[in-house]
Amino acid sequence: MAKTLAFALMDPPYESENLTTAFRLLDAAARRGHTIKVFAYEGAAALAFTRQAPHPNPVHGKNLAEENHPTTKDQVAALLASAEKHGGKVDWVNCGMCVDERGVGEFVEGTRRGSPADFHAFCEAADGVLAIPTK
Amino acid sequence: MAKKTLNIVESGYRAVIEEQDDTILWLVAAMQAAGAEHTVVLRGNAVNYAVKGQGAPSLSVGEWKQSQAPKMDRDVGDLIEKRNIPVYVLEEDLAERGIEKAELIGGLKFLPRSALPGLCAEHAIVSLW
Numbered sequence: 001m002a003k004t005l006a007f008a009l010m011d012p013p014y015e016s017e018n019l020t021t022a023f024r025l026l027d028a029a030a031r032r033g034h035t036i037k038v039f040a041y042e043g044a045a046a047l048a049f050t051r052q053a054p055h056p057n058p059v060h061g062k063n064l065a066e067e068n069h070p071t072t073k074d075q076v077a078a079l080l081a082s083a084e085k086h087g088g089k090v091d092w093v094n095c096g097m098c099v100d101e102r103g104v105g106e107f108v109e110g111t112r113r114g115s116p117a118d119f120h121a122f123c124e125a126a127d128g129v130l131a132i133p134t135k
Numbered sequence: 136m137a138k139k140t141l142n143i144v145e146s147g148y149r150a151v152i153e154e155q156d157d158t159i160l161w162l163v164a165a166m167q168a169a170g171a172e173h174t175v176v177l178r179g180n181a182v183n184y185a186v187k188g189q190g191a192p193s194l195s196v197g198e199w200k201q202s203q204a205p206k207m208d209r210d211v212g213d214l215i216e217k218r219n220i221p222v223y224v225l226e227e228d229l230a231e232r233g234i235e236k237a238e239l240i241g242g243l244k245f246l247p248r249s250a251l252p253g254l255c256a257e258h259a260i261v262s263l264w
Contacts, residue, residue: 014150017149024194070152077199
């Protein structure tokens with residue numbers, strides 16, 4: 001039976017392993033058709049920023065295509081698509097003040113700008129809440 | 136002649152999936168290619184980078200799949216073999232984690248903690264990462 005799961009993410013892209021853990025959990029939830037609510041707070045507000053760009057890796061001797069560098073915007077987009085494919089839904093909210101601080105106001109389509117009030121609503125509606133904070 | 140720089144790396148596996156490498160080992164390799172003269176000491180959790188045969192599973196989200204997951208033993212080996220960067224590992228930090236020297240890649244130098252101050256003194260710049 002599908003559940004409603006709320007997540008709070010705080011880490012920015014490319015800074016810690018927390019987001020890898022988060023995306024593994026989110027992927028598993030999406031594949032099971034759960035309703036997913038994400039509040040992207042502080043640095044995590046940049047996860048869905050559409051101007052992220054992959055780069056080559058001269059230290060590894062790999063060009064742009066060979067390095068195939070991950071971008072979190074692609075992971076967010078893939079999460080939304082996977083949830084829809086499996087009968088679920090993702091409501092991904094980017095904290096508006098955090099977005100403004102960082103100048104990352106161009107989001108992946110299907111995510112939206114929001115506020116702490118959205119996270120409050122997520123918590124009220126969820127069967128489970130998981131905060132993955134920056135440490 | 137470049138200043139000799141000692142890089143003590145103790146933060147292991149921070150963002151290596153997203154970056155597909157360790158950003159400090161990458162930085163050291165890139166600077167060495169630009170003419171720097173670096174040495175690396177692996178301590179703390181970073182000693183695990185030297186364990187051969189390791190590999191984190193790629194990240195996948197829906198239809199998106201990572202194709203170049205990090206291989207930290209390969210990257211440490213490349214520092215030694217391709218960049219000519221000496222890489223030390225602190226012996227006590229290996230022992231505390233139950234890691235035997237036979238489990239490690241070749242080409243490493245082993246250092247007791249008591250010898251670290253002396254190694255620092257041999258370098259003009261010491262960076263703790």
